[in-house]
Structures are given as C-alpha cells and as structure tokens.
Amino acid sequence: MAFEHPGIPAVLVADDEPIITELLGAILSREGYMVLPAPNADEALATGRTDGEHLSVALLDYSLPGETGKLAAYLNGRPEVRIILMSGYTESVVRDRKAPYSVYEFLQKPFTRNMVMAVIGKALAASVPAVSPRSVDHFQDGAGAQVSKHQG
Numbered sequence: 001m002a003f004e005h006p007g008i009p010a011v012l013v014a015d016d017e018p019i020i021t022e023l024l025g026a027i028l029s030r031e032g033y034m035v036l037p038a039p040n041a042d043e044a045l046a047t048g049r050t051d052g053e054h055l056s057v058a059l060l061d062y063s064l065p066g067e068t069g070k071l072a073a074y075l076n077g078r079p080e081v082r083i084i085l086m087s088g089y090t091e092s093v094v095r096d097r098k099a100p101y102s103v104y105e106f107l108q109k110p111f112t113r114n115m116v117m118a119v120i121g122k123a124l125a126a127s128v129p130a131v132s133p134r135s136v137d138h139f140q141d142g143a144g145a146q147v148s149k150h151q152g
Contacts, residue, residue, distance in 0.1 A: 007083050009052040009124060010034040014044035014071075015086070020109070024059060027113050028120070041066030045074055052062040057123050058099065062087035062094050072100035082123035086111070 011033050013024045018039070022082040025035040036051055038044035041064050048071070049054060058075055064084055075083055079102075087094050094106065104126070105119050 008032065008034045009056040010036055010051060011120065012036045012038065012044055012047060012058040012060075012081075014038040014041065014059070014064055016040055016063075016065050017061070020061070020086075021057060024116065027116050031117060031120075032121070040064060040069045041071040041072060045071045048074055048078075052078065052081075057082045058118060059084045059086060059107070059120075062089060062097075063086075063100060067113055069100055076100075076102045084123060086117055 011028050013021050013028070013035055013084050014023070014037075015021045016039050021037045021039065025037055028035045034054070036047045036055070043066070044058070044060070044064070045067065048058070052074075055078070058081055058132040060071075060083060064071075075081055083101045083102045083103040084105045084107050085094065085101060086100055086109055089097070091106045091108065102125055106114065107119050
C-alpha cells in the first residue's frame with residue numbers, strides 16, 4: 001500500500017489478533033492518524049520499508065509472529081520512530097522475557113482508548129532521539145541485543 005497522506009502521522013499497528021488491529025485502527029483513524037496494519041513481523045517490515053519515511057510510531061505486539069529480529073533491526077535503526085510494545089503480559093514479565101526492540105513505551109492489554117491516545121501523544125511529542133541516556137531502563141534480548149525503555 002502506498003502512503004497517500006504525507007502530512008498525517010503514520011502509525012504501524014502490528015498484532016496477530018485481528019480484533020486488536022481493527023480496534024486500534026478505528027481509534028487511531030478517528031483521531032486523524034494514518035494506520036498501517038500488519039498481522040505479523042514480516043508484513044510490518046514490508047510496510048515499514050514501503051512507507052517508512054512517513055512512519056512516526058510503531059505499535060507492536062510483544063508476541064508478534066514472523067521475523068521479529070529483522071523488524072527490530074529495521075525499527076531500531078530508525079530512532080525517529082517510537083516503538084510502543086503492547087502485551088497482555090505485565091511490563092515486568094515482558095522485561096524479564098526480553099524483547100528485541102528499543103522500546104519507547106509499554107502499553108498493557110487490555111487498554112482503553114484514552115490509554116492508547118495518551119501513549120501515542122507522548123510518543124509523538126518526544127524529540128529525536130527516541131531514547132535519552134538519562135531516562136532509560138536497559139536490558140538485553142535473548143540474542144544479546146540492547147533493548148531500552150524510555151522512562152521519561
């Protein structure tokens with residue numbers, strides 16, 4: 001899908017549960033965002049490569065199927081893209097299990113519209129780089145890659 005509205009912030013929504021992708025798509029579309037849905041890491045990567053220059057935020061499910069390492073490498077190389085990791089697991093469990101992304105924020109499932117909009121607003125208001133050295137909680141994924149979560 002070619003991105004047709006370059007002035008509108010684009011949000012990549014990647015979750016293998018269609019109801020989550022549809023819900024987030026509806027919430028974000030109503031708020032004026034361009035939603036780029038993907039059911040797995042492979043399609044999220046393809047979407048990012050196609051429309052990456054317009055991408056502002058990536059909302060990713062923690063247990064997203066597919067080549068998450070490739071998606072992580074792509075997104076981690078784009079510090080202007082804020083990565084919001086979402087999961088039904090608690091943040092501490094996700095931190096213990098490690099994730100390959102430079103995480104800006106965590107969104108606990110189930111979530112409300114207000115929670116989604118607050119985290120998106122915070123991510124879009126942040127300046128580049130996505131992670132500042134004074135406000136990061138670092139941990140490593142199973143492959144030894146650095147993972148960061150913004151604490152500010």
